[in-house]
Every structure is written in structure tokens, then in C-alpha cells.
Amino acid sequence: MTFNDSEWFIRDLYLDISLLDGKSASVLDTDEFIAAMKQGYLQGDEAEMALRTLHEVMNGLAEVGYGIVPYLASLGIALTWDRLAAPKTPQNS
Secondary structure (H helix, E strand, O other), X not given: OEEOOOOEEOOOOOOEEEEEOOOEEEEEOXXXXXXXXXXXXXXXXXXXXXXXXXXXXXXXXXXXXXXXXHHHHHOOOOOOOOOOOOOOOOOOO
């Protein structure tokens, strides 16, 4: 991923992770990853980075019991969520 002041550029490396928060994680789309390599859409360096990153994330998730918040915290990332105000209706205006 790269970005500048107004745009983000993201390259899909085909491997995905499905996370059941606090329960398990599984790898998805390995078939797409292999097909992309065979067709030349992914070169050696990118494919290697994708696999290394996948293993790092899967191992990191396992170490914290498959929780997304503890995993991100282990990377120094704290999520905050703004609570949305209830929409105004004639009853609460």
C-alpha cells in the first residue's frame, strides 16, 4: 500500500484471512494466489511478501487467541469507534 495526501494505492496479493474473533482464523483464496502466480500477475518478490505476511499475521493472531483488538494492540494500533448518534425523528427532535 502506498498513499499520498489525497490517494491510496492498494495492490491485492490474493490471499485473504477469515477471522472468527476470539475463536479461529483461516486462509482463503489460495487458489487465486496460485493462479495469479501462474499467469504472471504476481512475481517472486510479491508472492514471497504475501506468504511471509500471511504467516506473520496468522501466527500473531494465534498468539493472542484470535482476537483482532489484542492482535492490533500487539502492533501498537489502538482502534477507537465513534458512536453514531441516533437519527433524529419527530419523536426525539
